[in-house]
Amino acid sequence: MTLRTATAVINQQALIQNFAVIKAITPNSKVLAILKANGYGHGLERIALALPEADAFGVARIEEALALRACGIVAPIVLLEGFFAPEDLAILAVNDLQTIVHNQQQLDAINSATLSSPLKVWLKIDTGMHRLGVSASEFESFYQALSSSKNVAKNIVLMSHLACADEPNNHNTQAQIALFNVLTKEHHEMKSLANSAAITAWPNSHFDWVRPGLMLYGVSPMQPAQKAMPSLLNLQPVMTMQSSLIAIREIEAGETVGYGAAWQATQKTTIGVIAIGYGDGYPRHAQNGTPVLINGRRVPLVGRVSMDMITVDLGEQSTDSIGDIVILWGEGLPIEEIASCATTIPYEILCNITRRVKVNVIEHVINSSVQN
Numbered sequence: 001m002t003l004r005t006a007t008a009v010i011n012q013q014a015l016i017q018n019f020a021v022i023k024a025i026t027p028n029s030k031v032l033a034i035l036k037a038n039g040y041g042h043g044l045e046r047i048a049l050a051l052p053e054a055d056a057f058g059v060a061r062i063e064e065a066l067a068l069r070a071c072g073i074v075a076p077i078v079l080l081e082g083f084f085a086p087e088d089l090a091i092l093a094v095n096d097l098q099t100i101v102h103n104q105q106q107l108d109a110i111n112s113a114t115l116s117s118p119l120k121v122w123l124k125i126d127t128g129m130h131r132l133g134v135s136a137s138e139f140e141s142f143y144q145a146l147s148s149s150k151n152v153a154k155n156i157v158l159m160s161h162l163a164c165a166d167e168p169n170n171h172n173t174q175a176q177i178a179l180f181n182v183l184t185k186e187h188h189e190m191k192s193l194a195n196s197a198a199i200t201a202w203p204n205s206h207f208d209w210v211r212p213g214l215m216l217y218g219v220s221p222m223q224p225a226q227k228a229m230p231s232l233l234n235l236q237p238v239m240t241m242q243s244s245l246i247a248i249r250e251i252e253a254g255e256t257v258g259y260g261a262a263w264q265a266t267q268k269t270t271i272g273v274i275a276i277g278y279g280d281g282y283p284r285h286a287q288n289g290t291p292v293l294i295n296g297r298r299v300p301l302v303g304r305v306s307m308d309m310i311t312v313d314l315g316e317q318s319t320d321s322i323g324d325i326v327i328l329w330g331e332g333l334p335i336e337e338i339a340s341c342a343t344t345i346p347y348e349i350l351c352n353i354t355r356r357v358k359v360n361v362i363e364h365v366i367n368s369s370v371q372n
């Protein structure tokens with residue numbers, strides 16, 4: 001008997017469906033599909049190769065961009081934090097990588113470089129998030145300097161990033177959009193502002209390029225209060241994390257389970273042990289009661305999350321068997337809910353998936369004749 005250990009099932013059909021949802025919401029925008037952090041844990045190359053309709057890909061590190069080129073991706077690639085050292089510029093030019101520019105050091109490095117071809121640049125403006133970007137007062141001089149640099153290609157994209165787009169009632173967003181409009185209004189360049197939350201909730205932020213990350217993977221970018229959003233938008237989870245039951249035992253009222261004897265049974269029950277733990281990326285801070293899906297029903301996590309295992313309360317009448325498949329998040333069990341049980345966000349859970357987790361890709365079948 002081979003028991004399944006932690007396995008991320010990746011549904012390409014769901015990815016393509018989510019991309020179509022984004023296109024339907026933003027029919028007039030190009031899509032910069034965001035693949036940083038290993039495609040939000042789904043596999044960098046795997047996700048890029050499954051999205052031939054994306055207009056460009058966004059990554060955070062030069063290594064991620066080179067990995068995409070190495071697997072044959074010819075679409076534009078944008079470095080979302082720009083380059084980190086002047087030596088990087090030659091690599092950008094040779095591999096046709098586009099860069100964000102957000103500070104004076106980058107501008108100076110571009111102006112003093114000798115490059116095989118001019119760089120395609122996205123100029124990032126700080127409209128209120130105060131993380132990356134040139135300030136509103138510096139913007140015009142940066143724009144002029146880049147426009148007149150021999151090392152910068154024509155058609156600079158003007159961009160900014162929203163701090164609070166996931167809160168539908170937060171006034172910061174309209175203030176950021178307004179400032180972005182005031183600063184860029186006179187420039188006939190492409191513009192970009194919207195991440196997933198802004199695509200979902202702020203239509204006047206869409207501009208020429210949208211930058212979806214989380215929603216591509218079928219996860220709601222909105223605050224937990226808007227939990228209904230994914231179904232509303234018909235987003236489908238691309239990843240379903242599975243494992244299996246590897247032990248089942250009965251315990252009596254008063255007996256405890258796991259490290260620190262942190263959970264105690266109030267009545268006779270059946271404990272299931274599942275082969276997944278924080279060593280796979282299951283969040284260690286998932287609290288007692290975090291749901292796990294087994295044989296079509298939800299059962300609660302009990303006791304501390306271990307490195308390689310978790311324990312659940314199957315109930316006294318359990319008929320579950322060793323080897324039964326368990327779903328930790330994904331289809332039928334939203335990762336948004338698991339994140340909230342672990343006082344974190346879905347982004348962090350996805351990024352924390354470790355190397356030993358197996359991957360099982362369900363390929364998108366073109367012209368499939370499956371009937372509903």
Ligand SMILES: *Cc1c(COP(=O)(O)O)cnc(C)c1O
Pocket residue numbers: 034036080161194195196197211212213214215221
């Ligand atoms: C990560 C990132 C995005 C995507 O954010 P999501 O919330 O995942 O949609 C968009 N733009 C920039 C600049 C980013 O760094």
